[in-house]
Amino acid sequence: MFEKVLIANRGEIALRIHRACREMGIQTVAVHSTADADAMHVRLADESVCIGPPSARDSYLNIPAILSAATITGADAIHPGIGFLAENAQFAEMVEEHGFAFIGPTADHIRIMGDKVTAKSTVKNLGLPVVPGSDGPVASLDEAEVIARSIGFPVLIKAAAGGGGKGMKVARSPETLREAYQLARGEARAAFGNDEVYIEKYLGHPRHIEIQLLGDMHGNCVHFGERDCSVQRRHQKVIEEAPSPALNAEQRSFIGDLAARTTAAIGYRGVGTMEFLFEDGQFYFIEMNTRLQVEHTISEMITGIDLVREQIRVATGAPLGYGQADIRFEGHAIECRINAEHPETFLPSPGRIDGYHAPGGLGVRIDSALYDGYRIPPHYDSLIAKLVVHGSTRNECLMRLRRTLEEYVIGGIDTTLPLHQRIIAQPSFIDGAYDIHWLEQLMAKGS
Template sequence: MFEKVLIANRGEIALRIHRACREMGIHTVAVHSTADADAMHVRLADESVCIGPPSARDSYLNIPAILSAATITGADAIHPGIGFMAENAQFAEMVEEHGFTFIGPTPEHIRIMGDKVTAKRTVQSLGMPCVPGSDGPLDTVEDALATAKRIGYPVLIKAAAGGGGKGMKVALGPEQLREAYQLARGEARGAFGNDQVYMEKYLAKPRHIEIQVLADTHGNAVHFGERDCSVQRRHQKVVEEGPSPALNAEQRAHIGGIAANVVRELGYRGVGTIEFLFEDGQFYFIEMNTRLQVEHTVTEMITGIDLVREQIRVAAGAPLGYGQDAIRFQGHSIECRINAEHPDTFMPSPGRIDGYHAPGGLGVRVDSALYDGYRIPPHYDSLIAKLVVHGASRNECLMRLRRALEEFVIGGVETSLPLHRRIISEPDFINGSYDIHWLEHLLGLKG
């Protein structure tokens, strides 16, 4: 097992990784920008190294600085966390080349799954159901028009190297497609430096279902069930829950078995999430995230398994030590992503925390690096806390979540807490009858 792990991230996820390491008897190194000198994970880590100024490009994305910090502190491994360098194949390669263990998949698998077209081809060859669409990148608008004619409108143009909704456009007919194709390519070029796009059939009212998987280096792979991430705004997840209100045990076992088999056949290493659209009882692969997910907490609550601990163990070469039959799903869990932003306009709201009280009690978990007096910097993602609740049933979980949201106090800045209180009070959410467009319709962002 590792003796010292460098955590190449910040905020609540850096603190989450630190906690897992400390419980395993592993020393931690926190890297931070000058803006994060007072961050909680920096305060708690065994060692800390400043790697640059506030800009992420000059600090958390500065590969030489991170590797230098690992060298001078004598770290054995580097955990990339979520975002920043977590799905950067070049970073994973350089980590290994410099003699450290990358706590994540191989660079090869990061590359395969990072390119959406290659990922789709790869998993489809292994029996994964996919959304009907183009066989590869669409080099011309004529290619796009021919593909749309074959699969039928409406269609969705997506960036091959994309994510987070960038480079994604819907077209209802040929004229819209001509415009959408050009807009998507331009947006993809600006966001990812890669203007390749591909096409999928646009599903009208799908749910976003993802399967959590884990594989070791000994040929073992398991799944931990699904999370329903359909409550989204502009393709960004807002609320996640597990198990999904839309799936039954048979569907769960079916798609989970396919997902586990795919990562086993790939020789994958570590945790990963395979994401699907689900409509009319059918699953359609959309992408695989080769890292820990923000919402991994939901899975931990319903399985009792520490996914970060498992991630570290597998990276150190340990076998899973259990099979699929040993994984049990208990009760229900819901996570609310709390952001420092205005609940109506969604404008970021950095600033000093003036009054902080986290909810507690049975089945309530708060993953956050906030503390009273902490100043939220304006340079990074606005996620500041995750409220995760567990109950014996979905109804108990909802009641507990309502109570926890009432208790949660974050003063001094605007937050999305009022939005979450509204969401969980809506009849459609209470009934579990929502899709990926539901929240935007509720907020008046779609007609």
């Protein structure tokens, strides 16, 4: 087992990793920018190292500074967390080249799955269903037109190296293809330094279903059920729940087992998530995230398994020690991502927390690094808290969520708490009748 882990991240996920380490008897090292000197994960860690000024480029993305911090503190391993360098293959390689364990998959797996075209080709060859589209990057507008006509409009043009909705455009007719193609390439170049795009059939009313996976270094792999992440705004997840209200027992068993077999076939180690679109009873692979997910919490709540702890264990070389039949699924869980943003305009709202009260009670979990008096810096992602509730049934879970949203107080700034209250009050959400376009359609109606 590791004796000391450096956490190369910030905010609630850094605190989450710190807690798992401490419960395993592992000391922690927090790295931080000057803007995060008073952050909770810095206060609680056994040691802390300032690695640069507020800009993420000069701190949390500064690989030499992070490796230096690991060296001077005598860390055994580095946990990349979520975002920043978590899916950077070069970082994973450099961590291991400098003698530290990387708590994550191999650099090769990060590289393969980080390119959506390569990932799609890899899993397709292993039997996973994929969305109809181009077999690789589309080299020209002429080629794009040929492919789009062959699969039928509307089509989705997507950045090969992308994610989070950047470099993604819909062309609903031949007349709109040119503009969508050019805009997608331009966004991809600006966001990822790579303007390669590919084309997929655009699905009208899909659900976004993902499977939580874990593999060890001995060829074993299990899944922890599915999560429904269809409540999205601009391709960013807002609310997630597990299990999905859209799947029956046969469907969830089918896609879970298929994803686990595929993951084992590529020799994957660590936690990962395969994401699918689901429409008319069919699953279509879209990507694999080679890291811990923000929404890992709801999988933990329905299985009772600490995924961060398991992630650390397999990074030491330990076998899973259990099989798929040993994982039990109980009840229902929902996560609300709380952002420091205006609930209607979505303008960022950094600033000082003036009054903070977190809800509690049976089945309630708050993953957050907030505290009264803390000043949220303007330099990073606006996610400030994850409100997670669990109930024996989906209805019990929804009632508990309604109550906790009413109790939650984050004063001094704007937050998206009112948006979540509005969402869960909608009859279509209560009925589980939503897809990936549902939230934006709700917001467009203004009710």
